[in-house]
Amino acid sequence: MSQKMSIEEFERVALLPENADRRLEYIGGELVEVLLPFSTAVISTSIAAAIAKYVHEDHLGYVTGAQGGYKVSGERYLPNMAFSSKARHPKFPSETWVSFAPDLVVEMDSPSRRVSEIADKIANYLLAGTLVWYVCPDQAQVKVYQPGQAVKTLWIDDVLDGGDMLPGFKLTLKDIFADD
Numbered sequence: 277m278s279q280k281m282s283i284e285e286f287e288r289v290a291l292l293p294e295n296a297d298r299r300l301e302y303i304g305g306e307l308v309e310v311l312l313p314f315s316t317a318v319i320s321t322s323i324a325a326a327i328a329k330y331v332h333e334d335h336l337g338y339v340t341g342a343q344g345g346y347k348v349s350g351e352r353y354l355p356n357m358a359f360s361s362k363a364r365h366p367k368f369p370s371e372t373w374v375s376f377a378p379d380l381v382v383e384m385d386s387p388s389r390r391v392s393e394i395a396d397k398i399a400n401y402l403l404a405g406t407l408v409w410y411v412c413p414d415q416a417q418v419k420v421y422q423p424g425q426a427v428k429t430l431w432i433d434d435v436l437d438g439g440d441m442l443p444g445f446k447l448t449l450k451d452i453f454a455d456d
Contacts, residue, residue, distance in 0.1 A: 280306050286352065291372065299342055302352035303393045310354065311388040316413050320384050322452045323411070324357035327380075330438075330445045337361040337379070338368065345373040349400035355381035356411075359441065377404030380441045385412040407441050416453045 281289070286302040289295065299310040312320070320342070328339040340358045358378035365376060381401060383394065394410070398421050401408050408421040418436060420428040430436060432453055438445030 283350065283352070287373075290352070299354050301354050304351075304396055308393060309388070310386065312356075312384055312386050313413075316384050316386055316411075319411060319413050319452050320356040320382060323382050323409075323447065326447050326452075327357065327359055327382075327442070327445065330442060331359060335362065336442070337363070337365070340378075346378055347373050347375050348377045348397075348404050348406075351397075351400060353381075353397060353400075356384045357382040361441070377401060377406045379405075380407045380409070380438075382409045382411060385410065385414070407439065409436065411452075413453070416449065418449060 282305075283302060286300075286307050289307060290300045290302075301308045301310060324339065324341055331337055331339050336359075338360045340355075340360075342354055342356050344354065344358055346353050346355070346358065352373050355378070359380040360374075360376070360378045364379060369375075377400075383397065385394070398408050398410065402421055402423045405423050407423075410419040410421065411417075412419065416432040418430045418434075420430060420436075422428075422439070430449060432449050434449050436445075436447040436449065
């Protein structure tokens with residue numbers, strides 16, 4: 277479902293009670309509903325759980341799941357998972373769509389997503405300084421997009437590294453794709 281509308285119209289529609297359980301984003305002037313296959317949701321949750329455990333152990337910041345909304349380049353995104361550091365954002369945000377881009381996002385490939393939507397989101401995240409892990413469950417791969425660097429593709433035998441955003445964090449791809 278894609279529908280052209282203004283940002284004000286989008287926010288009004290997205291906040292209606294009947295849309296509370298839907299993942300609605302505002303990309304390129306359109307309302308976009310994101311639907312994920314069950315297996316993709318399981319992988320996303322596995323990644324989010326590993327990052328949340330790591331972040332909470334050292335009180336590094338905030339981790340949101342698929343319902344955490346962000347304003348990025350005038351659009352509204354609901355990444356599958358996001359990390360925002362306390363170093364950059366010391367105050368716990370309370371608004372529905374926070375006014376900053378997260379430090380790290382996990383976006384999941386899905387048949388419901390158009391290539392142009394994902395490309396727009398990744399470009400906007402990179403402009404905002406966000407590290408993007410684009411997970412492709414069907415290929416058992418993760419594409420790592422880091423501002424100012426070439427895209428790096430990781431396969432099932434590789435390890436995701438938190439880099440500067442999450443120093444010391446490591447996640448073996450076999451662990452997240454094992455049940456897929």
